[in-house]
Amino acid sequence: MTERYPRAVVAGGAGFLGSHLCERLLDRGISVVCLDNLLTGSTRTIARLLPREDFVFLRRDLTRPLAVEGPLGYVFHLASAASPADYLRWPVQTLEVGSQGTRVALDLAEREDARFVLASTSEVYGDPLEHPQRESYWGNVNPVGPRSVYDEAKRFAEALTSAFRHSRGLDAGIVRIFNSYGPRMRPDDGRAIPTFLRQALRGEPLTVTGDGSQTRSICFVDDTVRGILEFALSGHPGPMNIGSPYETSMLDLARLVIELTGSRSTIRFVERPVDDPGVRRPDTTLARESLGWEPEVTVETGLRSTIEWFERELALERPA
Secondary structure, eight states: OOOOSEEEEEEEETTTHHHHHHHHHHHHTTTEEEOOOOOOGGGGTTTTTTTTTTTTEEEETSSSOOOOOOOOSSSEOOOOOOOOHHHHHHHOOOOOOHHHHHHHHHHHHHTTTTTEEEEEEEGGGGGOOSSOTTTOOOBBBOTSSHHEEEEHHHHHHHHHHEEEEHHHOEEEEEEEOOOOOOTTOOOTTTSSHHHHHHHHHOOOOOOEEEEEEEEOOOOHHHHHHHHHHHHHHHHOOOOEEOOOOEEHHHHHHHHHHHHTOOOOOEEEEEETTTOOOOOOBBOOOOHHHHOOOOOOOOHHHHHHHHHHHHHHHHHHHEEE
């Protein structure tokens, strides 16, 4: 593996996942240049990092020409709306950051001879006909459906990353992230866990879509970020699944949230979104055998940590 200069760019670094990655990089002695246009991110997520000399925040739109002064060893591309609520609100921007934004980030990595890591997603598998999903599975995606702006943006980003690797010799790799959760998710994020937690802590009915039988595999953010960083340091090309084999139905997840929060909330069933995947669980054999990586945080521990953070956040929203 090539020894890399200990300085990284994290595009999307003020988002939920990006802010945790910035912290983990700094813990490893790698200084960070955090780029974010704050469309869905917030400087609140990186507030305690801003005074550090080894951390720089630049408000930048990744779809525009980009220059970063000084040598770089790593470029992480996490910039994108990630929740259905966000990418349906900003469909064109989501497609642009997956296409032009990926090109800008790849060009930067190529100029600096840096290791490039694309944060892709389990959504490239669509509504899968293979279960669990291996990296070799090509997916089942509706290219013109409401979720396509995110799914196809990530699929194109993977293709462009692969093209740079194969035709230009760039040290580039792809990780596919499965349903990460944890502190710093926005209460209005729109994904299942922040929605359930917000509703439970407010005593509102938990809105479960369809009959709740559809499944997801949830992975605590500390485990996700540890996997991304180990992948980056390994030099592996990927694609590589980073996620938890713990699979749960949305109905069971809602019940668990009610139990852990001690809420008196009930469950209310609502219409299921178009093209909502029926199942989701990664085959993580490659990550285990190549990186020695496996999730370590139990679902109950991860949810309790997330609940504590949401309790503090929602308390700040209440009028004095």
